[in-house]
Amino acid sequence: MNIPNASTAPAAGEYAGDEVSAIVLDPGYTTVRAGFAGEDVPKSVCPSFYGQTASGPYLFGENAIHAPVGGLDIKNYWGSDGIVEDWDTAAKLWEYAITSRLTGARPSDPARNGLNEGNDANGNGEAMDVDMDALEQNEKPLEDNPLLVTEPGWNSAKAREKYIEIAMEDWGTPAFFLQKTGVLAAFAAGKSSGIIIDVGASHTSVTPVLDGMVLRKGVQKSPLAGNFVSDQIRTSFKQSSPEIPLTPHYMIKSKTPVDAGTPAQAVYKTFPDPPTPSFRANEEERVLTEFKESVVEVWPGPGRFTTPTNEELAKSMPGRPFEMPDGWNQVFGMERFRVAEGLFDASAALPSDTFPTPPKPDHTIPRLVQAAVQQVDADQRPLLLSNIVVTGGSTLLYKFNERLNYEINAIYPSTRNKLIAPGSVVERKYAAWIGGSILASLGSFHQLWISRKEYEEHGAGIVEKRCR
Amino acid sequence: MASGRDVRDMLGLPAAGGDAPKAAGAAGTAAQAQQKRPKPAGGSRKIQGVAREVAALYGERPPPVAVYEEKKAYRAKRQSTGPAKKWIQQPFTNPARADGLVLKHWRRKPTTAPPVQESEDAPMEEGDNTETFLESCADYAKYDIKVDMPGFTDEEYDKYLRSDDWSREETDYLFEVVRDYSYRWAVIWDRYGFEPQRQLAPENANGDDQALAAMPFAPSKKRTLEDLKARFYDISAKLMKQRIPEVNMDADQYSTYEMLTKFDPVMERNRKMLATALINRTMDEVKEEEFLLTELQRINMAANRLDAEREELRARLDAPPQNQQVSAGLQAFTSSQALHALFQQLFQQDRSKKRATGGGSVPGRLSLSANDMVHTPGSAQQQLSAANRRQSLAQNQQPAAQTPVRSLSPHQEHRFNVSTHERLTSGVTFGSDRLLKMRQAKSNVQTGKISQMLAALGVADVVPIPTSKVGEVFEQLVAKVSRLLDVRKVREKEEGECKVLLAMKERRNGSGGGEERQAKSEVPDSQETPDIDVDGENEEDEDDVNKNYGDDAEGEADDNDNDNDADNPEDDAEGEEDEGGFNVEDPDDDGDVDAEGEDESSKQQSRATSQGVTTAQGHKRSASVFSQGSAQSSKRARQ
Numbered sequence A: 001m002n003i004p005n006a007s008t009a010p011a012a013g014e015y016a017g018d019e020v021s022a023i024v025l026d027p028g029y030t031t032v033r034a035g036f037a038g039e040d041v042p043k044s045v046c047p048s049f050y051g052q053t054a055s056g057p058y059l060f061g062e063n064a065i066h067a068p069v070g071g072l073d074i075k076n077y078w079g080s081d082g083i084v085e086d087w088d089t090a091a092k093l094w095e096y097a098i099t100s101r102l103t104g105a106r107p108s109d110p111a112r113n114g115l116n117e118g119n120d121a122n123g124n125g126e127a128m129d130v131d132m133d134a135l136e137q138n139e140k141p142l143e144d145n146p147l148l149v150t151e152p153g154w155n156s157a158k159a160r161e162k163y164i165e166i167a168m169e170d171w172g173t174p175a176f177f178l179q180k181t182g183v184l185a186a187f188a189a190g191k192s193s194g195i196i197i198d199v200g201a202s203h204t205s206v207t208p209v210l211d212g213m214v215l216r217k218g219v220q221k222s223p224l225a226g227n228f229v230s231d232q233i234r235t236s237f238k239q240s241s242p243e244i245p246l247t248p249h250y251m252i253k254s255k256t257p258v259d260a261g262t263p264a265q266a267v268y269k270t271f272p273d274p275p276t277p278s279f280r281a282n283e284e285e286r287v288l289t290e291f292k293e294s295v296v297e298v299w300p301g302p303g304r305f306t307t308p309t310n311e312e313l314a315k316s317m318p319g320r321p322f323e324m325p326d327g328w329n330q331v332f333g334m335e336r337f338r339v340a341e342g343l344f345d346a347s348a349a350l351p352s353d354t355f356p357t358p359p360k361p362d363h364t365i366p367r368l369v370q371a372a373v374q375q376v377d378a379d380q381r382p383l384l385l386s387n388i389v390v391t392g393g394s395t396l397l398y399k400f401n402e403r404l405n406y407e408i409n410a411i412y413p414s415t416r417n418k419l420i421a422p423g424s425v426v427e428r429k430y431a432a433w434i435g436g437s438i439l440a441s442l443g444s445f446h447q448l449w450i451s452r453k454e455y456e457e458h459g460a461g462i463v464e465k466r467c468r
Numbered sequence B: 001m002a003s004g005r006d007v008r009d010m011l012g013l014p015a016a017g018g019d020a021p022k023a024a025g026a027a028g029t030a031a032q033a034q035q036k037r038p039k040p041a042g043g044s045r046k047i048q049g050v051a052r053e054v055a056a057l058y059g060e061r062p063p064p065v066a067v068y069e070e071k072k073a074y075r076a077k078r079q080s081t082g083p084a085k086k087w088i089q090q091p092f093t094n095p096a097r098a099d100g101l102v103l104k105h106w107r108r109k110p111t112t113a114p115p116v117q118e119s120e121d122a123p124m125e126e127g128d129n130t131e132t133f134l135e136s137c138a139d140y141a142k143y144d145i146k147v148d149m150p151g152f153t154d155e156e157y158d159k160y161l162r163s164d165d166w167s168r169e170e171t172d173y174l175f176e177v178v179r180d181y182s183y184r185w186a187v188i189w190d191r192y193g194f195e196p197q198r199q200l201a202p203e204n205a206n207g208d209d210q211a212l213a214a215m216p217f218a219p220s221k222k223r224t225l226e227d228l229k230a231r232f233y234d235i236s237a238k239l240m241k242q243r244i245p246e247v248n249m250d251a252d253q254y255s256t257y258e259m260l261t262k263f264d265p266v267m268e269r270n271r272k273m274l275a276t277a278l279i280n281r282t283m284d285e286v287k288e289e290e291f292l293l294t295e296l297q298r299i300n301m302a303a304n305r306l307d308a309e310r311e312e313l314r315a316r317l318d319a320p321p322q323n324q325q326v327s328a329g330l331q332a333f334t335s336s337q338a339l340h341a342l343f344q345q346l347f348q349q350d351r352s353k354k355r356a357t358g359g360g361s362v363p364g365r366l367s368l369s370a371n372d373m374v375h376t377p378g379s380a381q382q383q384l385s386a387a388n389r390r391q392s393l394a395q396n397q398q399p400a401a402q403t404p405v406r407s408l409s410p411h412q413e414h415r416f417n418v419s420t421h422e423r424l425t426s427g428v429t430f431g432s433d434r435l436l437k438m439r440q441a442k443s444n445v446q447t448g449k450i451s452q453m454l455a456a457l458g459v460a461d462v463v464p465i466p467t468s469k470v471g472e473v474f475e476q477l478v479a480k481v482s483r484l485l486d487v488r489k490v491r492e493k494e495e496g497e498c499k500v501l502l503a504m505k506e507r508r509n510g511s512g513g514g515e516e517r518q519a520k521s522e523v524p525d526s527q528e529t530p531d532i533d534v535d536g537e538n539e540e541d542e543d544d545v546n547k548n549y550g551d552d553a554e555g556e557a558d559d560n561d562n563d564n565d566a567d568n569p570e571d572d573a574e575g576e577e578d579e580g581g582f583n584v585e586d587p588d589d590d591g592d593v594d595a596e597g598e599d600e601s602s603k604q605q606s607r608a609t610s611q612g613v614t615t616a617q618g619h620k621r622s623a624s625v626f627s628q629g630s631a632q633s634s635k636r637a638r639q
């Protein structure tokens, strides 16, 4: 009846779609993405940072962690190696991400919610107690939904088993699957083979994927990612004279406009019970992300930024203005290139003592790509190089793709290299989740799920065998 | 439905709304509607689908953009057939799964009938869930694909598949990995990590490293992709041969088998090294290659252009300008329609001529007739004169009956003088014309020579009965004559050259030329023999002449050899064996050029003459004539 066009959804049979209300969970260092498979954006995006007060319980969610409460400690469950460290909190946070927006709190059993008191008046409490166990079972949050979780390419075998244990034991999911973010990002870009460059917050990773399978020897990661750029910005602020003040929003009561470069004139809030430094750092990070979004620029090439001619060129380019929450503002010139240059050229990174590991030349993105390609069979290299998928929030840095393109063509001038970078912000940030959403909604995927029965038979080790 | 107004119109009554006599309710309202309707129609231009206020804003002028109402007609009407259908979460199983995992997807709630049936059957088996029936959804089971793998038994392994480099465990592991990753070799190599201790039972794990070191196979050998492939292909080939003996394999199987056996890991490795080198070229190398390629393309293009220009120039120089008028005239008849028109025209002319002659049959024989053209309209045929028609009918019968071609024996063919041709040229030619044409050569001189020679052979200027057979023979004869003439010309030229060269040489080294002079003096000698013959008008036998030429050549060759003898006697035997004395390869011979030239021309001559021998008597004579001619020319050269 309807003539299919770009905006009509294809018939389910056309793409083998058969949705089973699966939930896709894509935990990252900054945010945890969760949503139903088959949808095109994650419904629930929840910060990976959580709050903890000295006495109280864990606080999850955007609202809780940005409220300046005294003694609130902001933490993250990820380890420095890009593998989940604090499993208990991780499980709780993920559960929050899923239940808060997707499944909702389970309706409590009518026998106990107090609405049916009258029926129990004749006092057969015994029968009720017998039912309790069954009810306990029912309270697991994912009884009805198969679950697909994403993992970094370098995840350890122990961590992988932990994922399935949480899903099966704690959440009672009927079926489970674990897939690498690289593969899923490739799927989201419509590719089954390619090199996936994911520049997130804590890690940059380069993953060669062939026919939907990660080539493990080629997986490369480095800590030079969004957090590194943030640290570079902080350093740059500190080094500039006079020092550029970084005041987060929560401290500002009111501000008055000032001229560029002149000290801020703002009224600050006072807290009788001031929040912890970790809270402040997290709030500062929000400002820095804003700064990254609107000011920071990657030197697009040709050549590196630190050559005299390029620096001259950069000086002559018009600057970009930025206003801090307290009203302080300035036009940023050359320095806006400098803070991101470390991603591509380790020697150009500003020396910083706050960033845990000083950048090594091997950690730069071009070198990672080179190392990854080196580990792949020679016959597959041209294929992979013609499908370079770019994903992750930090690839949104202005002119990032131009530079990456230049760098890759400089390393491999003789192959046909093609960058695949979706234009929309959502697709770039949530590529792995979208890929998972596609995968888990396919009818042909039904036979790949690890079922509860299989888990019970073979134990957690089954992930190693099935999710490869 | 006829309204009251219509009725009144028909009856010629005045249109009075009040006094509707009979039509009270329905007809009355209809009449009101009718009265209303003309009003908007009368309003000159009512724009559809626009609010009245908006339309008023347009004023007098029509809107600059056409306004169309969004047509609801294009969208299919929503069919409201009863209440909304219910959807349910239908539990289902996938037959491709062994564990019977039950998942749920949204499906239309089935109409009541099937579940009732289901529940009638179900209670026996399922008992507890009578309400939800379990669907078996096999739509996607087809994606459950298993790869084909060669398998082997323990005996087979022990007998054929043992390898010094591979343990049984590792071979099994290799097969397992290949199955797991469905022959994706790049992935297989990536994931391949065989550890012998993995296979050992855990109780051995606490045993120290010495235990591992003592094992026959070094733990975790680093295998390259080619190693893995080589082992796997080797086993596959051996097993294949075991299952199907080589001789029984069909083409496909054999090509697979060949491919498996021909796998050469070393070559593969080298190929990959080259591929890697190709990928890892530096920017400069790539640029250089690009530059060279564009340069090559440029050169090629320039060469092509030059060629084309030359071709054009040559075409202009060679071809005489076509007669424009003629070609234009012909072009008018290239299309089938034009040809048809032409035919009709000729046909009409022909017919009128025939009418004039009273339909005589004699001129009609050579004229166009209806059956010459395939698609003659019937009407044209009816207009034919009676005689003509009879004739055409007679002719018409033939092609109709002709379909089975009568085959004649070669003897009969000869007798009736039937010949078959690949292609017939149009028009009628006379045999004598053909013979005459054959006598003509390109140049008048040549024509004269040919006729001279034919005359000498005693062939009359006009051959009495030029049958095709005679024509053929005559053609052969003329061909031979012209060939002889050609050869003679070549010979003369060569001789002349020889003389010039000899003279030059003599002038240069007066002393060293002694032997050459001898050779030179022999040349006229050998030539003299036929010379004398002809001079004396002797009827020399052809063979004799031929022999003479042969001798001549040999004699010269011998001379040659004699020259060589002085320098290197070993060559002697060889040289003598050489029949034609064709000693081209003598490296250091003073008279080399000379001898070669002589040899070659003489050999050509002898070949030509020996070819000539085979046929009829006339040819015998031709040889002597030829020698005569050559003698004459040589005389001429000497003067």
Ligand SMILES: Nc1ncnc2c1ncn2[C@@H]1O[C@H](COP(=O)(O)OP(=O)(O)OP(=O)(O)O)[C@@H](O)[C@H]1O
Binding pocket: A027, A028, A029, A030, A031, A199, A200, A201, A202, A203, A204, A225, A226, A227, A289, A292, A293, A391, A392, A393, A394, A395, A396, A397, A398, A429
């Ligand atoms: N528009 C933008 N420009 C530059 N950087 C941005 C932009 N938007 C987000 N970022 C940065 O991207 C990072 C978050 O990216 P992403 O969501 O891909 O990370 P993640 O997946 O949570 O982390 P990881 O992959 O390391 O686990 C943050 O460091 C953020 O500052």
Ligand SMILES: [Mg+2]
Binding pocket: A028, A029, A181, A198, A200, A201, A392
């Ligand atoms: Mg990420």
